[in-house]
Amino acid sequence: MNEGVLLLFLQRLFPEWSITKGDDGAWRVSGHVRVSVSSIDGAMELLAVVEPEAERRVRRFFSG
Numbered sequence: 001m002n003e004g005v006l007l008l009f010l011q012r013l014f015p016e017w018s019i020t021k022g023d024d025g026a027w028r029v030s031g032h033v034r035v036s037v038s039s040i041d042g043a044m045e046l047l048a049v050v051e052p053e054a055e056r057r058v059r060r061f062f063s064g
Contacts, residue, residue: 003040010043013057019043 004023010019017031026036029044033050038044048054 006040006044009061010047013061014047014051014054017051027042
């Protein structure tokens with residue numbers, strides 16, 4: 001999955017979070033925490049840790 005599609009996916013699954021990619025290439029995730037990470041993988045790992053419902057949301061999305 002390319003980064004643009006993954007960004008849209010994450011924004012849809014986690015609407016209460018601001019997930020963006022800056023002109024400098026850093027990914028920014030803001031919600032009840034605010035961090036910058038160097039990759040979309042890092043953003044996904046962060047959401048998995050700080051968002052208790054992350055796994056359930058992903059499973060529900062793909063199960064239809």
